[in-house]
Every structure is written in C-alpha cells, then in structure tokens.
Amino acid sequence: MKEGSGVLMMAVVSPSAAAAAAAYSSPAMVVPTPSPFSFSVASTRWSSSRPSIRMSGLFCRAMVLVFSFASSLALAATIYSFVVTTLVFVYSAYQLFKGVTDIAYRGIFISDRTSDYVSFVLDQLAGYLLLSCSSVTALAIHHEEVEAKNTSMMKAAMVCVCMSFVAFFITAASAILSGYKLSKRIMW
Secondary structure, eight states: OEEETTEEEOOOOOHHHHHHHHHHHOSOOOOOOSSTTSOOSSOOOOOSSHHHHHHHHHHHHHHHHHHHHHHHHHTOSSHHHHHHHHHHHHHHHHHHHHHHHHHHHSSOSSOHHHHHHHHHHHHHHHHHHHHHHHHHHHHHHHHHHHTTOOHHHHHHHHHHHHHHHHHHHHHHHHHHHHHHHHHHHHHO
C-alpha cells in the first residue's frame, strides 16, 4: 500500500506473476546447453575441456594449411595435385579463420550445429582427396624414375608426396576431432 497526495493506492500481484518476476530478475540464470561444444548466450564461461579441444583443432587446421600450401608449391606442374592441395589449403584457411574468430569474439561465425556437420563431411572429403592426390603423384614419381630421369621434377614430386601425406595425417586428426564433436552433439 502506498499513500500519496491524500489517495491510498494498493497493488495486487498474483503469486505466479511474483514468481515469474523473481525468475527474470535473478542475476545468474544458468541454462544448461545440450553439448559442451555449443555456445550458450546465458552462459559466457567456457568449460574446462573446451579450450583444449578448440586449440588442438586450431593447431591441426594450421598445420594442414602449412603442409598443403607447401605441397601445392612443390609440385605446381601436376594439375590434379595442384588443384587438390589448393582446395585443401583454402578449406583449411577458412576453418582456421572460423576457429580464430570463434575464440577471439566468443561468438559464432556460423551455427555450431551446422559447423559440426559440415566440418565432419568436408574433413573426410579433404582427407580422401589428399590421399588420392598423393597416390597419383607417387605414380608420377615412379613413371619419371623409370622413363625420363628428370631429377628436379622427381625431387619436387617427392616433396609434394611427403607434404601431402603429412597434411593427410593431420587432416585425419582433424576429422577425428570433428567426429568426436559431432558424436557429442548427437548423443546429447
């Protein structure tokens, strides 16, 4: 009740409205997220396992970026190898950019759910393309070794195969991390 300028005012509040007002006015409203890999607007804290998985994924993406770039520079003459390693380089650059912006701004470049599905599929595809590219280049090395004895081309092809295999193994590690994140999302 409130008295003001000679008028008595009385406010009536229902119990459900009071409970709703108390719920909205609580400062630390914690909403559980369905997965430790999804970002909740209500909670700005990160779980303890989240940075290590993000950082290892970021490290793998950066290493694939470096090795696919080295592979594409080493053997620019073989068109298939050059195209595949350049595509993997661009995909790795995108994933690295997305990971850095997600960590730096604690936001999302694209939704986490979409990112998990797309990353899993594209990591598998990148791994397959890198492995097939390496096998085609290995056949080219064998052909050059038997036929032409062109040592500069053979050295470049060997570097390309080595870098492609390293990039493949790191892409496989990235694919395993993507599969883990996706399985955690599906299990929840």
